[in-house]
Structures are given as structure tokens and as C-alpha cells.
Amino acid sequence: MKIGIVCPYSWDIPGGVSAHVHDLAKALIDMGHQVSVLAPAEFDELLPEFVVSTGKPRAVKYNGSVARLSFGPIAARKVSRWIEDGEFDVLHVHEPLAPSLSVLACWAAKGPIVATWHSSMDKSRMMLTLAKLAQTAMEKVSARIAVSEAARSTLIKHVGGDAVVIPNGVDVSMFNNARPMFGWPGPNQSIVFLGRGDEPRKGLAVLVEAYPEIRRHLPNVRLLIAGPGEPADELKKLSPSDRASVTVLGMVAPEDKASVLASGTIYVAPNTGGESFGIVLLEAMAAGVPVVASDLDAFKRVLDFGRAGLTFENENSDDLAKVVCDLLANPGVREKLSAQGVIRAAEFDWAVVAQRIVNVYESVRVPGVKVEPDLTGQMIGRLGRGRITPEPRGEL
Amino acid sequence: MSNEVIFWMLGVGLGIWYLSHQAGRLDRLHHRIDVTELALHGQLVRRGGIVAELAAVPGVDPALSVLWGQAAHEVLILQEVTQRSLVEDELTNVLLMTMDEVEEVNEIRTNEYASQLLDELAQVCDRIVLSHQFHTDAVRDCLEIREQYLVRIFRLAGHAPRPQTIEFDDQIPPALADSRIA
Numbered sequence: 001m002k003i004g005i006v007c008p009y010s011w012d013i014p015g016g017v018s019a020h021v022h023d024l025a026k027a028l029i030d031m032g033h034q035v036s037v038l039a040p041a042e043f044d045e046l047l048p049e050f051v052v053s054t055g056k057p058r059a060v061k062y063n064g065s066v067a068r069l070s071f072g073p074i075a076a077r078k079v080s081r082w083i084e085d086g087e088f089d090v091l092h093v094h095e096p097l098a099p100s101l102s103v104l105a106c107w108a109a110k111g112p113i114v115a116t117w118h119s120s121m122d123k124s125r126m127m128l129t130l131a132k133l134a135q136t137a138m139e140k141v142s143a144r145i146a147v148s149e150a151a152r153s154t155l156i157k158h159v160g161g162d163a164v165v166i167p168n169g170v171d172v173s174m175f176n177n178a179r180p181m182f183g184w185p186g187p188n189q190s191i192v193f194l195g196r197g198d199e200p201r202k203g204l205a206v207l208v209e210a211y212p213e214i215r216r217h218l219p220n221v222r223l224l225i226a227g228p229g230e231p232a233d234e235l236k237k238l239s240p241s242d243r244a245s246v247t248v249l250g251m252v253a254p255e256d257k258a259s260v261l262a263s264g265t266i267y268v269a270p271n272t273g274g275e276s277f278g279i280v281l282l283e284a285m286a287a288g289v290p291v292v293a294s295d296l297d298a299f300k301r302v303l304d305f306g307r308a309g310l311t312f313e314n315e316n317s318d319d320l321a322k323v324v325c326d327l328l329a330n331p332g333v334r335e336k337l338s339a340q341g342v343i344r345a346a347e348f349d350w351a352v353v354a355q356r357i358v359n360v361y362e363s364v365r366v367p368g369v370k371v372e373p374d375l376t377g378q379m380i381g382r383l384g385r386g387r388i389t390p391e392p393r394g395e396l
Numbered sequence: 397m398s399n400e401v402i403f404w405m406l407g408v409g410l411g412i413w414y415l416s417h418q419a420g421r422l423d424r425l426h427h428r429i430d431v432t433e434l435a436l437h438g439q440l441v442r443r444g445g446i447v448a449e450l451a452a453v454p455g456v457d458p459a460l461s462v463l464w465g466q467a468a469h470e471v472l473i474l475q476e477v478t479q480r481s482l483v484e485d486e487l488t489n490v491l492l493m494t495m496d497e498v499e500e501v502n503e504i505r506t507n508e509y510a511s512q513l514l515d516e517l518a519q520v521c522d523r524i525v526l527s528h529q530f531h532t533d534a535v536r537d538c539l540e541i542r543e544q545y546l547v548r549i550f551r552l553a554g555h556a557p558r559p560q561t562i563e564f565d566d567q568i569p570p571a572l573a574d575s576r577i578a
Contacts, residue, residue, distance in 0.1 A: 142530050363435060363526035363527035364432060366431060369431060
């Protein structure tokens, strides 16, 4: 099958959606399908060969975080040309309401279109507005997938219609045999945080607030912070001795993520909201690291309601400190959680998940019918064409 | 006076734009229904084909063979589209009846070729459930617009026949899915 996948977020910075698209594309290629991914990316030379870039993305505030998106006439023109040249059997767009390539692709194409909804949004008014604006594009989507129950209920509530729930996948093999970084966790215990340090909803502030209390009970604990974004502002609140026990790694390459996670005695996910799934939780579980997470619905589901990981009351740093101290003091519980976590993560292996997604493709695909350009939707693209001299097709 | 003319012209212009917008939406939705319906039919015919093949596997219990063969035959020779629900229901029924226990299915699976066909059947049944849902979604979205007052008055749907959901039982035999994991 020839499959075109559209990722609305920047390929340069690893994030939930772009990681999902990357792993899905690889799993599909392993199954023998032909895949082309369209995504905004700044550095062309670093791209895997199945990715087509629409150029440098722009940073925009969207759904509570800074998103790197691609839009405007040039992007629209590239999207429609990619669709024209691709002759796809199925077009699969991700996060179709993000003001980026996905909605442009829906506009510019007709035929078998599949859309995956990732985020659950609390801001219902924004969702409503977006859904109304993108209505014409959404109505062309034949099959809708939600990555979680939370994402599905957001969709039902604000957009209408239903979706099939197919969870995110994890490349279990990549994490199963992860080795910790040199010197970690070391003779003492360590806590790992992974995520954007400068983004409030990732909850680093909650962890930093709980940290002195944890250190009071367990003075030798260390904290490892990994992920893009500078957490310096948060760390200023710590006393010098506490601050000295914190290591900040900055952005980690995807292939190093496994060993960063494995460097922790435990992994803490203090996210305060806006999460619909929690892929990192599964990755930590696959690496055999016990997980402590805030009690968001999505996280509770992933953790199998306490069987595969512990939760604390969201935004309550006292509760976080208590749960972490109990777990660090109790090797028996850690061992049990670690074993359960590995089993739970295997249920989300990409090989399993990708097969289900292929079933969705097959259920909307018609042999002989390709995804075609749809001229009625291309007003923005046509405006763009007028102003920009077309480049040779081969370069796309 | 001239103000009034401009006002009316604007109003009429907006009205025309709105109607053409709705007509465009209807057109896209009809297209979506066509595609999903074709896909669903494709999967249903595949299911019929697999069951017919299953019936013809040498060494399969003759009673099962007759039941499967007959139900699949009805699906494959279907002429009247109005009969589709009936024959698909019948085939689902036969499958549910003959594959209601894991031991029975595992018995069939002792034949390697039959086992392969059962794997394919499980996949197709899964796809039929999805296809069916997507088609129903498309029809519902379309009807929602077709029932609007202005759309009916101005006959924006043109000559396109009123879309209909395809009703049939799409249950997957539980033993079929379970035996696949075992």
C-alpha cells in the first residue's frame, strides 16, 4: 500500500506526535508498505529518506505549549504538490485541528483520508472555534482514530461523530535492554524527569517543590532532568546543597532516551494536564523503571490503575514527596512494579499497534481509488501559486 | 437609496455564498460516502470469499462445510443490493454459530491451510467492523446537512439519492479472535 502521512509539528524537536509518526512510519515500512511523511523541518540533511520537508516551522502558542508549526501559502503549495506526486492509496493526517500541514492536506485532497487525534483539550471554546473553521476539511475524513479515551471524548464532545481508539505504540525492543548512563544511578538512588523544563504543564515545578522534602528523608537522592528547555528559573528555588544534587542534561537524542530513563531508580511524570496518553510512561516501563505519575485519567489508564505504576494527587507536591519516599524506601514494591511495567508496555508494542492502524487503512481503502488533489479546497494554495515561481518538481 | 441597494446586494451575495458553501459540503460528503461504501463492500466480498474457500478446504467437517459454503455463496452471487443486509446477517450468524467456542476453532486450526484462512478471516472481520462504522458516520454527517431547511428548499443535494446506512450484524465471532492470540 502507498501511504502518505502528515505530521503537523516540527520534525527537528522530538515530541509526542512527531515521535508517533516516526515510529508508525518505520513500523509500516517494516511491514512492506511504501510510506512518505510530510513534516515541517529545518534541517533537510538530517531527515530520514521517507520524510519530505515543508521548510522551517514557526513557533506558535497552541494548546498551552509552544508548538512549531508550518502554514501559509508556501506550505499549502508544497502540500498539494506532495499529494499530487504521491498517488497515495491512503492519506493519514495527524492532529487535524492544529493550524498546520494536516488541515492543509485535508483541504487539498480527497479520497480515503484517515485522521488521528492526539490531544485532549480542556479549552472547549477554542476547540469549538477550530472545529467550525476546519469543518470543510474534517468532513472529508473517512476514518477517525483517537490515541486515547481522553482524546476520543474530546472529539465526541466538541466536534461530533465517533472515533476508533488505537493507543500509541512503543518500540519495546529499544527500551527492554536499556543500559543506564555511566555512573548512574550509582550507589545512591536517583529520580528521572523527562520533558520540556520550561513548559508549565509538564509539571517540573511540582517536582522541584517536592524535592527538598524528599531530600530531607533521603539525603543522598539525586535528580536527573532531561529534555529541551532551560529549567534554571525553577531550580533557583532550591537551596545550594539541593541544587548541587540536580543534573540537567538538556535535550537528549531519541536513541539516548532509553539509557536516560534507565539511569533512574524511579521515573517521575508530574504533568499537570493536557496529556492524552503518556508515551514516556510506557517507555520507562519498558525499560523496567518504576513510574510515579500525577493522577491524570490518561496516566491512570496507562498505569493500569495502579497495577503497573503509582500515582499521586495532581499538582500536590506533598503527596508526590510522600509517594516517592515510600517507593524509594521499598525495594520489593519497586521490583514488582518494574516486572508489571514490562508486561504492560509489551501490550503497546508498535508491531501490535501498527497492524491495527493498517486495518483502519484497509477498511476505508478501495483498490484503484487513489488520494487525489481536490481543487475546491485550495484557495490558499492557489493564492500562493500566483506569487511564487514554481520550483522544479524533482526538488520536493 | 444607494445604501439600500448596497445592503441588498451584500445580502444576496452572502446568501449565494452560503448556499454554494453548503452545496460544496454536500458534494464532499457524498464523495466520502461513496468511498466508504465501496471499501465496505470490498471487505464484505472478501469475507464471503474467505469463508467459501474455508468451506472447500479438504478434511473440514462436512456439516460446517455446507453451512459455510451456502452462506458465502449467497453473499458472492448477490444481485439485488436490497438483499445485502439479509445475506450478510446470515453469514455473520453462521460464523457466530460455528465459531462460538475456542476448542472448536482450534480443532479447525489443526489444518494448516484452514488456520491461515482463519487468520485472514479474523483480520477481515475486524476491518468490516471499522468500515461499517466509518460508512455509518459518513451517512449520518450527510443526512444532518440534507435535512436542513434551506438545503431542502433549494434542492442543493440535486439528484443524488438519499444516502442510507447499511444495516447488518457485524459481530466478530469471539472464539475467532481468541484463538488467534492463543
